[in-house]
Amino acid sequence: LLSPDGELGVTIFEEMTTLAISTGAINLGQGFPDEDGPAEIKAAAQDAIAAGANQYAPGKGIPALREAVAAHQQRFYGLAPHPDTEILITTGATEAIAATLLALVQPGDEVLTFEPFYDSYGAIIGMAGARHVTAPLLAPDFLPDLAALEDAFSNRTKVVLLNNPHNPTGAVFPEHVLAKIVELAAKYGAVIVSDEVYEHLTFGVPHIPITSLPGAAERTITISSAGKTFSFTGWKIGWLSGPEHLVAAVRTVKQFLTYSSGTPFQSAIAVGLALPDEFYTGIAQTLRHKRDILAEGLRAAGFGVYNPRGTYFINVDTAPLGIRDSVDLARRLPGLVGVAAIPVPVFCHPEGAERTRSLLRFAFCKKIDVLEEAAARLATLK
Ligand code: PMP
Ligand code: GLN
Numbered sequence: 001l002l003s004p005d006g007e008l009g010v011t012i013f014e015e016m017t018t019l020a021i022s023t024g025a026i027n028l029g030q031g032f033p034d035e036d037g038p039a040e041i042k043a044a045a046q047d048a049i050a051a052g053a054n055q056y057a058p059g060k061g062i063p064a065l066r067e068a069v070a071a072h073q074q075r076f077y078g079l080a081p082h083p084d085t086e087i088l089i090t091t092g093a094t095e096a097i098a099a100t101l102l103a104l105v106q107p108g109d110e111v112l113t114f115e116p117f118y119d120s121y122g123a124i125i126g127m128a129g130a131r132h133v134t135a136p137l138l139a140p141d142f143l144p145d146l147a148a149l150e151d152a153f154s155n156r157t158k159v160v161l162l163n164n165p166h167n168p169t170g171a172v173f174p175e176h177v178l179a180k181i182v183e184l185a186a187k188y189g190a191v192i193v194s195d196e197v198y199e200h201l202t203f204g205v206p207h208i209p210i211t212s213l214p215g216a217a218e219r220t221i222t223i224s225s226a227g228k229t230f231s232f233t234g235w236k237i238g239w240l241s242g243p244e245h246l247v248a249a250v251r252t253v254k255q256f257l258t259y260s261s262g263t264p265f266q267s268a269i270a271v272g273l274a275l276p277d278e279f280y281t282g283i284a285q286t287l288r289h290k291r292d293i294l295a296e297g298l299r300a301a302g303f304g305v306y307n308p309r310g311t312y313f314i315n316v317d318t319a320p321l322g323i324r325d326s327v328d329l330a331r332r333l334p335g336l337v338g339v340a341a342i343p344v345p346v347f348c349h350p351e352g353a354e355r356t357r358s359l360l361r362f363a364f365c366k367k368i369d370v371l372e373e374a375a376a377r378l379a380t381l382k
Contacts, residue, residue: 170308
């Protein structure tokens with residue numbers, strides 16, 4: 001039996017949110033916004049419920065949402081996935097990741113991720129019985145060393161799973177890094193799985209979907225989610241796209257995980273995806289401003305700050321404050337100053353955990369006065 005005290009125990013997000021609630025701390029740990037997304041998307045969900053869209057959706061997703069995902073990819077990236085065969089709606093990106101790995105990976109295969117890695121990657125790779133190989137992302141820019149990346153590939157590499165923009169570091173991979181990943185995936189016959197849930201949250205740098213690079217599309221599954229772009233993390237609507245044979249394999253697994261995903265929320269997210277460009281630029285601008293406010297506050301509080309180019313997370317180094325162990329600090333911080341954060345080593349294997357031992361992640365998808373209050377509280381640590 002899996003035990004709450006075992007390796008897969010309770011996720012760090014649940015642990016830190018529970019601690020934030022019990023201590024009354026400001027929760028800059030788990031990444032969720034403290035304001036809901038656009039009113040018209042909410043109204044669309046309410047309308048769909050009132051109109052009776054309350055029974056199972058088709059397993060691959062309602063046509064309106066699959067068409068909206070295709071139109072969104074055309075509008076932003078000039079891509080043209082077929083809504084019937086090359087797109088699958090999932091219960092959040094989390095299910096997309098799980099179904100994809102379970103579909104593609106056999107026991108003994110290797111899955112390569114960057115490190116630090118989002119927590120569900122390690123858990124699902126383990127459940128699939130695969131070996132988890134990592135390539136480090138190193139401070140200050142958290143981009144991979146390309147020679148080390150090549151060393152991490154082998155003939156057993158079945159999947160290279162990347163996350164771009166990257167949680168927890170906030171890195172946005174430039175084109176030459178993506179091109180190297182495509183080159184190595186082709187050389188070793190690996191499928192590329194690209195988790196792009198933060199695709200619209202970049203600050204002054206473009207998001208490049210890896211599937212848009214030459215030679216990538218035929219071997220790439222791209223994953224995204226409504227949670228981050230539209231600030232409805234609780235609705236758990238995600239999607240993936242890729243070549244027909246790969247999407248069909250993932251659809252086969254999805255049938256037996258959830259069968260289908262929340263019907264009225266799918267209608268509402270179809271409305272969201274069609275929002276004008278200003279919505280998308282607006283959310284990035286707002287978050288950039290929030291990033292700058294929190295970064296300034298964290299610097300003033302004495303942390304070493306790594307300014308992210310994407311996502312809604314900032315990493316800091318606690319070493320300048322004389323604090324070496326961010327896991328220990330994260331457990332004490334809510335009681336100490338009334339702020340919760342996530343320690344970066346939990347996104348790593350032991351060697352990576354040692355390398356990131358003094359790194360702590362703060363979420364800045366919060367109201368400005370909340371960020372200012374959190375910064376003021378953190379300043380009392382000095
Ligand atoms: N991938 C990454 C990198 C994430 O940060 C998250 C958290 N939102 C997810 C996947 C899961 O997304 P969802 O909530 O849509 O399942
Ligand atoms: N993606 C969110 C984060 O990184 C958390 C999602 C979750 O709790 N699983 O903070």
